[in-house]
Amino acid sequence: MAKIKLSEKKLEELKAVCKSFNNEKGELINVLHKAQGIFGYLPAEVQEVISKELNVSVAHVYGIVTFYSFFTMTPKGEHPVSICLGTACYVRGAEKVLEEFKRVLKIQVGETTPDGKFSLSCLRCVGACGLAPVVLVGEKVYGRVSPDGVKDIVAEYNS
Amino acid sequence: MGKIKYHMLVCGGTGCHASQSDQILKKFETLIHDRGLENEVQVIKTGCFGFCEKGPIVKMMPDNTFYTKVKLDDCEEILEEHIIKGRKVTRLLYENPETGEHVSDSKHMEFYKKQIRIALRNCGFINPENIEEYIARDGYQALGKVLTELSPEATIEIMKKSGLRGRGGGGFPTGLKWEITRAVKSDQKYVVCNADEGDPGAFMDRSVLEGDPHSVLEAMAINGYCTGADKGLVYIRAEYPLAVERLKIAMKQAREYGLLGKNILGTGFNFDVEIRYGAGAFVCGEETALIHSMEGLRGEPTVKPPFPSESGYLGKPTNVNNVETYANVPVIINKGADWFAKIGTERSKGTKVFALAGKINNVGLIEVPMGITLREVIYEIGGGIKNDKEFKAVQTGGPSGGMLTVKDLDTPIDYDNLIAAGSMMGSGGMIVMDENDCMVAMAKFYLQFTVEESCGKCSPCRIGNKRLYEMLEKITQGNGTPEDLDKLRNLSQVIKDTSLCGLGQSSPNPVLSSLNNFYDEYMEHVNLKKCRAGKCKSLMQYIINAENCIGCTLCARNCPVNAITGERKQVHLIDQEKCIKCGACMEKCKFNAIYIK
Numbered sequence: 001m002a003k004i005k006l007s008e009k010k011l012e013e014l015k016a017v018c019k020s021f022n023n024e025k026g027e028l029i030n031v032l033h034k035a036q037g038i039f040g041y042l043p044a045e046v047q048e049v050i051s052k053e054l055n056v057s058v059a060h061v062y063g064i065v066t067f068y069s070f071f072t073m074t075p076k077g078e079h080p081v082s083i084c085l086g087t088a089c090y091v092r093g094a095e096k097v098l099e100e101f102k103r104v105l106k107i108q109v110g111e112t113t114p115d116g117k118f119s120l121s122c123l124r125c126v127g128a129c130g131l132a133p134v135v136l137v138g139e140k141v142y143g144r145v146s147p148d149g150v151k152d153i154v155a156e157y158n159s
Numbered sequence: 160m161g162k163i164k165y166h167m168l169v170c171g172g173t174g175c176h177a178s179q180s181d182q183i184l185k186k187f188e189t190l191i192h193d194r195g196l197e198n199e200v201q202v203i204k205t206g207c208f209g210f211c212e213k214g215p216i217v218k219m220m221p222d223n224t225f226y227t228k229v230k231l232d233d234c235e236e237i238l239e240e241h242i243i244k245g246r247k248v249t250r251l252l253y254e255n256p257e258t259g260e261h262v263s264d265s266k267h268m269e270f271y272k273k274q275i276r277i278a279l280r281n282c283g284f285i286n287p288e289n290i291e292e293y294i295a296r297d298g299y300q301a302l303g304k305v306l307t308e309l310s311p312e313a314t315i316e317i318m319k320k321s322g323l324r325g326r327g328g329g330g331f332p333t334g335l336k337w338e339i340t341r342a343v344k345s346d347q348k349y350v351v352c353n354a355d356e357g358d359p360g361a362f363m364d365r366s367v368l369e370g371d372p373h374s375v376l377e378a379m380a381i382n383g384y385c386t387g388a389d390k391g392l393v394y395i396r397a398e399y400p401l402a403v404e405r406l407k408i409a410m411k412q413a414r415e416y417g418l419l420g421k422n423i424l425g426t427g428f429n430f431d432v433e434i435r436y437g438a439g440a441f442v443c444g445e446e447t448a449l450i451h452s453m454e455g456l457r458g459e460p461t462v463k464p465p466f467p468s469e470s471g472y473l474g475k476p477t478n479v480n481n482v483e484t485y486a487n488v489p490v491i492i493n494k495g496a497d498w499f500a501k502i503g504t505e506r507s508k509g510t511k512v513f514a515l516a517g518k519i520n521n522v523g524l525i526e527v528p529m530g531i532t533l534r535e536v537i538y539e540i541g542g543g544i545k546n547d548k549e550f551k552a553v554q555t556g557g558p559s560g561g562m563l564t565v566k567d568l569d570t571p572i573d574y575d576n577l578i579a580a581g582s583m584m585g586s587g588g589m590i591v592m593d594e595n596d597c598m599v600a601m602a603k604f605y606l607q608f609t610v611e612e613s614c615g616k617c618s619p620c621r622i623g624n625k626r627l628y629e630m631l632e633k634i635t636q637g638n639g640t641p642e643d644l645d646k647l648r649n650l651s652q653v654i655k656d657t658s659l660c661g662l663g664q665s666s667p668n669p670v671l672s673s674l675n676n677f678y679d680e681y682m683e684h685v686n687l688k689k690c691r692a693g694k695c696k697s698l699m700q701y702i703i704n705a706e707n708c709i710g711c712t713l714c715a716r717n718c719p720v721n722a723i724t725g726e727r728k729q730v731h732l733i734d735q736e737k738c739i740k741c742g743a744c745m746e747k748c749k750f751n752a753i754y755i756k
Contacts, residue, residue, distance in 0.1 A: 068438030086359035127362030130211025
């Protein structure tokens with residue numbers, strides 16, 4: 001992956017976050033949560049900074065980032081689409097909805113469309129099982145989604 | 160100031176929240192303001208009512224009218240009719256599916272009749288963001304009683320006598336756990352609340368935290384008093400922003416009221432709570448993994464003993480209980496151990512919260528006494544199987560549990576009976592499956608989950624589950640052999656016997672229980688290359704029945720890959736080479752002309 005340059009302002013913000021947790025290595029997960037909040041994802045460059053600030057190895061930071069599914073090293077799209085693949089959604093046909101999103105957006109799970117508009121991911125249970133199958137676009141929840149409805153959802157964000 | 164005549168309780172649970180309950184609440188507030196009724200009508204956002212299937216829910220107090228599936232456009236009518244004219248809006252009332260009668264009071268609905276609400280006592284009743292409402296329902300009374308009247312030993316004795324067992328899945332006696340933690344000598348101890356609800360299809364803990372966060376805080380403080388800890392930690396999923404938010408508000412209010420912090424209620428007892436965020440790892444529900452995650456490490460489990468009660472967070476004695484377990488504690492202290500022990504079965508006392516979901520009419524959150532049968536849960540509370548299909552199985556215990564079938568319908572549900580039936584209580588997910596669900600595919604689905612979530616530390620779990628998954632994949636693709644079924648069974652047993660933690664030890668359960676209960680279905684996949692549920696794509700073909708097809712072209716127009724050909728008013732044909740088996744044609748056909756072979 002090509003190196004990316006982090007903006008000075010965001011870098012300062014990141015260092016301030018580390019400092020707010022007293023640069024303690026036990027707080028690494030909390031720091032990563034905040035860092036992902038700032039950058040939207042956790043590229044290698046961000047992990048390097050954190051490793052320096054908290055005085056732990058980069059490998060350790062990388063180990064944590066890749067262990068937890070909440071952390072991501074690829075930037076998400078402007079409208080991240082998440083399909084719930086919890087059991088309740090699965091038995092009510094979430095897989096077909098996912099297939100349709102892949103087809104309409106022409107990307108696989110974990111990818112972002114070339115225009116950066118949409119990214120596709122799966123998640124496990126948002127706790128709205130009464131509305132299964134459930135799809136999230138950003139923070140907005142769509143319930144009882146059928147494969148037919150996928151085009152309409154995408155169109156909402158394409159205009 | 161006039162007296163408040165009506166309270167409107169608007170459900171703020173996740174399901175209803177997703178169906179615009181927030182906007183509904185705002186609209187009510189605006190409408191009330193416009194009419195100058197602020198002094199007579201109060202709108203309150205509550206936690207989950209449980210009946211998620213019919214959400215968003217608005218309940219009118221004091222007359223207990225239960226409005227279902229409320230939309231933004233309905234708000235004005237409810238206000239005009241119900242509040243101003245005193246007439247119920249019949250069309251929004253729950254309709255009994257059998258009699259067609261409208262039921263206005265939730266007490267008379269089949270869904271609620273058999274429920275006993277202890278852990279969920281306040282969910283749907285109080286505003287979780289207002290501590291005074293919790294206090295008004297005996298909140299923090301148990302903490303007061305314990306601190307001023309009872310010794311830690313006496314309190315632990317009550318907990319032991321109540322028979323409460325861990326609601327996170329393990330079922331370890333809660334009082335005993337507290338006693339063990341108390342017995343260990345240390346300068347510092349910790350109380351942890353496990354709110355890392357990772358079971359896909361379960362939302363019990365989340366609903367308690369969103370609907371009644373103070374009950375958990377109160378119980379943690381009681382636990383701290385009993386075990387000798389002054390610090391509590393709630394480990395919660397970052398994916399639950401609403402629960403986190405409400406918990407934060409509750410902590411702030413409790414501190415302001417002197418119910419958390421230094422010198423609680425003037426008794427000299429100190430206790431405070433901090434939040435730690437999970438980051439999406441199912442294995443972190445295991446207590447040693449959870450503790451490592453709280454320490455900022457990878458959430459990998461370690462061998463027990465030592466148990467966290469002896470050496471947990473930062474090497475100090477740590478008492479870990481789950482959200483629902485805590486939610487029971489204040490009630491037990493207030494009403495007594497005998498009262499609690501009267502509910503339930505011989506060895507499983509009290510109630511259990513289940514997230515009832517899947518192919519069932521009434522999806523929702525239910526709390527039922529231990530010992531209730533599956534039949535009662537599915538057919539009475541759950542209202543039966545969706546679309547009148549045949550009941551096939553129910554999975555309890557999530558990916559760690561097993562499938563229960565028709566033969567288990569009348570087994571009383573408790574910890575021991577579920578284990579005897581090849582499943583487990585788990586945290587409370589209950590997924591209902593019908594005739595259209597393939598049990599081999601379900602086992603594969605759960606295995607896929609386990610493979611993704613295995614932490615990778617021990618090889619039986621890391622490699623064994625992967626191999627199980629591959630074998631199931633082979634079978635669902637029509638390449639399985641009868642020997643594979645024996646291999647599945649053997650490998651499952653090895654994984655169960657040799658894995659390090661609960662995740663690995665229980666991960667083959669869906670495979671074993673489906674093999675035991677649906678062996679013929681596996682045999683069909685292997686020998687006849689047939690999937691009777693029509694789920695395994697490689698084993699099925701969509702065929703057009705020439706007799707029924709009138710050539711309307713609807714299927715061809717809806718086929719995403721143009722696999723269907725045929726002239727207008729002529730019988731159509733599906734090109735099996737091109738067909739991706741999405742089933743769109745079958746869904747669209749109005750003449751039942753497409754079937755699965």
